Amino acid sequence: MIEEMRVAVSRDADIVTARQLGRELAAKVGFVGSDLTLIATAISEVARNIISYADNGEILLGATSRDGREGLVVVAQDHGPGIPDIELAMRDGYSTGRSLGLGLPGARRLMDEFEIVSELGRGTTVTMRKWRR
Template sequence: MDAVNERIEVTSDRDVVRVRQLVRTLAVAVKLSLVDQTKLVTAASELARNTLVYGGGGSVEVSPAENGRRKGIRIVFADNGPGIADLDLAFTDGYTTGGGLGLGLSGARRLVDEFDIVTAVGEGTTITVTKWCR
């Protein structure tokens, strides 16, 4: 598979749907199992929605990944929003600053193989996730 990076600007709910569709398409292309496709699409949907709702919009970049042994998908969610003041609190199941279930960050982290977050108050948040083929 060619290493093609696709980038979607997330400014509306329609863009969150586009992110989900793109992730599903690439997950099928790299031959993730159906269960892993579902996990990755769920995590991507949640993180794209967070980019929109809490980050005020941003971008999502989806690309194939390879580590020499296996293939996967890497997704980078970036916003220039307010950042996350207390990461430990943000990762606590049930904690929400919105009206949701409070499973966004912690739930997404459990659904992927690699999860990295860089955030600074007043500067925004960048989350990189990777899901590998089994």
């Protein structure tokens, strides 16, 4: 990673901070227009999940490159209860809370790469990447 930022996430204001910092870093990497909005929205979704399901965690934002391509990596991690069925959690409309169930699947659609690792009782890590076109 070229540049990295960490944002502690434990309240609604932290979602706004993570979103803004992610958008700023994405612009530095060279993203423009609607890609900035897609990245900010994906960050909001995973940050909201931290607050809704784990109470607190953090978002790591970093510039990255691979095979001559520049991009942004977003890692959302928490030490919450974990996700018992990741496949089910990734279905549109599924939620164990009071949401529409669009957060994780929506974030996956907005980014180019999406990986989720979760262990019951230990937490969840979501890693997303967006590559500059």
